[in-house]
Amino acid sequence: MTFSGLILRNLFRQRTRTALTMLGIAIGITTVVALGAVTAGLRASSSAFVKAGGADFLVAQRGASDLSFSTLDEQVADQIAARPDVERATRVFLEVADTPGNPFFFLLGYDPGELMQEPLRMLAGERLSADRPDALMLGSEAAAAFGAGVGDEVRLEGRTFHVVGIYAADDDWRDAGAIAPLRTVQEIARKPDVVTAVHVVAARPRDPDRVAAAIEAELPEVATIAGPEEYGKVDQGFEILDAANLAISLLAVGIGAIGVMNTMIMSVFERTREIGVLRAVGWSGPRVVRMVVAESLFLCVLAALIGIGLGVLASRLVLVVPAVSSFLTPAYEPAVFLRAVAVGVVVALVGALYPSIRAARLSPMEALRYE
Template sequence: MFDLILKNITQRKLRTGLTVFGIALGIFAVIVMGGMSEHFNLTFDRSISLTADKIRVLPEGGLFGASLNESKVRDVKRVPGVLDAYGVLQAPLDPENIAFFGGNVILGIPPEKQQLTMKDTGLSQGRFLTAGDNYRAVIGSSVAREFNLNAGDELEIKSKRVQRTASVTRARNFTVVGIMEYTGSFFDNSVLIPLSTAQRFYGRTGTVSFIFAVPDSSTDTEDLAKRIELNVERVTTFSPEELRRQIEQSLIIFSLITISAAVLAAIIGGLSVMNTMLMSVSERTKEFGLMKALGAETKDILFITVGEAALMGILGGIIGIIGGGAFVYYLNDYLASRGTVLFTITPRLIMIAIVFAILLGILSGTYPAYRAAKMSPMEALRYE
């Protein structure tokens, strides 16, 4: 049977090649779009895991760009169950060139809290920030690669302020004192500088973007987050569990959008399989009639026809995975030189792609196979 399937496919090389190419394009789209979805899922998961022991306290409503008065840090510390709390100021590294997918960010933190913030993260070069550091910075691995920096080099950081009716941009060189190891999280695109320096440089004295609250080991983080909201005015809190739920809901929507586009492309490839198999069945009507007359059973005709469709699905899937993987590899390599990565190919994604390709081939070949199997030998032999 298998040799007959291979013979039938190779006899129509051009048609088979075009059909396989159609499936390959669909699976290529699945790999590329799915790789983007997988990357964001993994990045968010690793980012949360690094700060999974902390509650985030944001301005009421969690509005982007809003600020908290630094006095809120003291208010949060007074809430029973809070072991420690400190503010973080966040700003874009280059306010004139903000990337669509986040880009590089400045994180102003108290130097003594850096290692607490970057839990379990080591350094590939240099040291962490220390008390007394002024215009010093510890940078993520992606930032170091993008700007080709080593410990001891200078990094230009810009701030943009609105003065009356005009905006003024000023720049200052910061000395890189440390480079963090790769984490696979948003911290790879971060530049950590002392909080007091960040406040002065950005003209935001006495304010922070959000607060990290460290709960006592015996305290339930969900309950503590609610107590902080009740005891501290005009703030919104996110426990690690709540933040994970919020992000997962957003990622589900993002994944549905990206995967839907890829699946649509794959289905179009499946229609090409169905078209090819219908033409093949029509051309081989007498052949199937002769096979039945010689004793072939209905299941044999079904197996041959569906087998051909499945084999084309497998070939298209393999080519699509290889092509998509190569495209993602070279695009990631190009993007890495600019400090970002957008795709991650996981074993799960490869398995989904190959299974989808096989199912696509089988389902697309089912109707042509049914038409071939239901023919009576006499009708098939009289077919012109």
């Protein structure tokens, strides 16, 4: 028999109680994992859009609450494009369209001339041309969702578009969305002369950080984003999600710790006489503490593993909703799982603190007299 074997034996003496405690913690950790994976997925798809078309960084309105609300004057975009340290500046207008089955369909407005410079992989048909305001390119996922091909008509925002091409994009936003001429999308949004953002490729010798810093210095109303860590400059959504994630983690720790403490206190109370025997045969107080803490740790880490499994499952289930799957692929970053295990460990330690100290402080004689 090993010490850990003894721990397991103790835990599974009250199977129902152990299982229910584990379930409670697992549900909390499921939420932590699912939300973490969704947040990481959103961050990944957003940053994929930032780098769309091989861009070094994206320029948008500083302080916008959401990237889709960003507005940049086209003159600003022109200023950026005219810079000698910028090789390519692609203006984009992001319009969220309501389509049957997907209220968050991304309709992206691009200048046909600028789009020609974009390294977009065409699966069928051709790109937009300046003389066709009703032309539309569909991402491969959107084409599948619409069941549309080149030559078909698609209605978006009350307009009829003619599908001229199907493309494949690395980022979810464009692959599940559509591209129409910039002027047309501006008309639909009733926002002439503004764009949402500008994708920038720095000129050689390429030093995107320096170029981005120079643009921000020259144009205080804009922010440059090179990666997910800078996304908060133009979109506070992630900060809100991060805060929600932290709050849920803390809540899971709080509720979980109370549950574990309750379980461990009951377990210690029930085994008072046994703990007295252990002390009588020579077990030290620290060994009794180790036993109670190890039981709690085992329970919580197992619950964390179950919670991780359920969390992954829950985040996959979210994808059943087409509106969600169009712009989100959950990302299972190690940090998400580490956070889940950390929640489990903290719950175990906090929950076992009082019961283990109580168990260790029991006078062997009092414990042996306990009925």
